[in-house]
Amino acid sequence: xxxxxxxxxxxxxxxxxxxxxxxxxxxxxxxxxxxxxxxxxxxxxxxxxxxxxxxxxxxxxxxxxxxxxxxxxxxxxxxxxxxxxxxxxxxxxxxxxxxxxxxxxxxxxxxxxxxxxxxxxxxxxxxxxxxxxxxxxxxxxxxxxxxxxxxxxxxxxxxxxxxxxxxxxxxxxxxxxxxxxxxxxxxxxxxxxxxxxxxxxxxxxxxxxxxxxxxxxxxxxxxxxxxxxxxxxxxxxxxxxxxxxxxxxxxxxxxxxxxxxxxxxxxxxxxxxxx
Numbered sequence: 082x083x084x085x086x087x088x089x090x091x092x093x094x095x096x097x098x099x100x101x102x103x104x105x106x107x108x109x110x111x112x113x114x115x116x117x118x119x120x121x122x123x124x125x126x127x128x129x130x131x132x133x134x135x136x137x138x139x140x141x142x143x144x145x146x147x148x149x150x151x152x153x154x155x156x157x158x159x160x161x162x163x164x165x166x167x168x169x170x171x172x173x174x175x176x177x178x179x180x181x182x183x184x185x186x187x188x189x190x191x192x193x194x195x196x197x198x199x200x201x202x203x204x205x206x207x208x209x210x211x212x213x214x215x216x217x218x219x220x221x222x223x224x225x226x227x228x229x230x231x232x233x234x235x236x237x238x239x240x241x242x243x244x245x246x247x248x249x250x251x252x253x254x255x256x257x258x259x260x261x262x263x264x265x266x267x268x269x270x271x272x273x274x275x276x277x278x279x280x281x282x283x284x285x286x287x288x289x290x291x292x293x294x295x296x297x298x299x300x301x302x303x304x305x306x307x308x309x310x311x312x313x314x315x316x317x318x319x320x321x322x323x324x325x326x327x328x329x330x331x332x333x334x335x336x337x338x339x340x341x342x343x344x345x346x347x348x349x350x351x352x353x354x355x356x
Contacts, residue, residue, distance in 0.1 A: 103326065104229045106190075106354045109144035110237070110272035110318055112347035115179055116150045123310050123343060125153070131341035133160050139334060139351055142189045143224065145237025145272040149180045163188050167195045168237075171216040174207050181220045181237050181273075193232065195222040198258060200240070200251035213247035219255050219273075221262060231356050233324070234263055238273040248276065249283045256287055268324030268356065274347065276317050291321040294352035298331035306333055306348050318350050326355045 113132065116125035136144075136157065146154075154166055168182030169175060174197070185192060200217040201210025209216050219238035226233065238255055241247035252275070259269060271291060277283060279293070295301055295316075306318035322328065334349040 103355045104226055104231070105329075106143070106226060106233070106325075106356065107139075107141045107351060108235070108270050108272065108320060108354060109139060109141040109349055109351045110147075110274070110320055111144060111349040112147040112239070112274045112318060112345055113149045113153055114345040114347070115148040116153045120310065120346075123346070128339075128341050128344060129153075129156060131337075131339040131344045133157070134338040135334065135344050135349060136161065136164075138338065139349065141184075141186070141351060142226075143183065143185045143235050143270070144349075145220070145235070146180070146182050146184070147237070147239040147274045149182055150178075151176050151180065154180055154182055157184065165192070167192065167222060168220045169197050169218070171199070171218045172207060178216060179239070181218050181239055183220050183222050183235055183237050185222075185224060185235075189227055191225045191227060193223040193225055195220065197221075198254075200238070200247065200254055204254060204258075211246040211250050212244035213241040213251075214243040215241060217241050217247065217251055219258070221258070223262075223267070226356065229356055231268070232265075233268040233270065233356075234259070235270045236272070238271070238275075240273065240275045240277065242276045248281075252277075252283055252287060256290060259290075266324065268354075269322065270354070271321040272319065274318050278315055278317060287321060291323045292328075294320045294322055294328045294331045294354075295350075298328045298352065300329065301331040302333050304333035304335060304348070306350055308343055308346060308348060310343055310346050313346070318347055320350055320352045322352070322354060329353050329355065
């Protein structure tokens with residue numbers, strides 16, 4: 082009996098050591114470029130394999146997509162059975178229009194609750210706000226890291242590309258909603274295509290409440306996130322965080338996949354976070 086106890090002891094100590102190790106959460110933001118766009122050789126049917134290869138390679142625990150249509154969401158879920166998503170079409174709150182979906186790896190993260198609101202004066206129903214050119218939404222989810230049991234929020238959005246008031250007020254609405262849905266003060270991730278460069282004054286309030294992973298990561302880059310199929314430039318895609326212990330790495334994913342130079346007209350951006 083004494084020998085059995087002694088033999089079991091090292092294994093028990095090892096298990097305790099693993100539980101005490103910091104848990105890393107990898108997150109990603111990806112403007113997938115809507116599948117119906119007529120982009121010639123960069124159209125969706127020419128590059129969907131590159132998107133799938135990129136997701137497999139980057140293997141985020143949670144990621145937000147912008148501009149996704151329902152069949153693009155379906156393709157990802159069908160090819161990665163470990164991923165599940167939540168989100169709604171922005172036109173009707175169901176299936177019509179672009180989705181700002183949140184995907185998560187069911188092996189590492191669990192979903193507790195979620196919702197969507199519109200960036201408008203009437204956020205609880207499909208609506209266009211201020212001077213926006215399009216319907217705009219934000220999707221949020223309360224999640225739990227399975228390794229540590231720690232809860233966190235993930236919010237994903239796409240701000241308007243034309244309306245200046247819509248950009249300003251839409252971002253303010255998101256910041257206010259983040260505070261409202263998180264009275265417990267859980268760690269928070271905000272991803273999205275903001276259609277704003279880092280020097281935009283509309284980011285001042287957000288910068289006072291959350292941190293850009295591009296700025297705080299121990300290992301980072303300053304690469305443009307918008308490529309316009311090789312004809313554009315600018316940093317307009319972001320991952321903001323609050324409440325995490327550290328951010329070891331931020332990366333703009335510029336590598337080729339499936340022999341395609343671009344997986345979208347935006348590069349995906351990733352961050353590794355430590356609870």
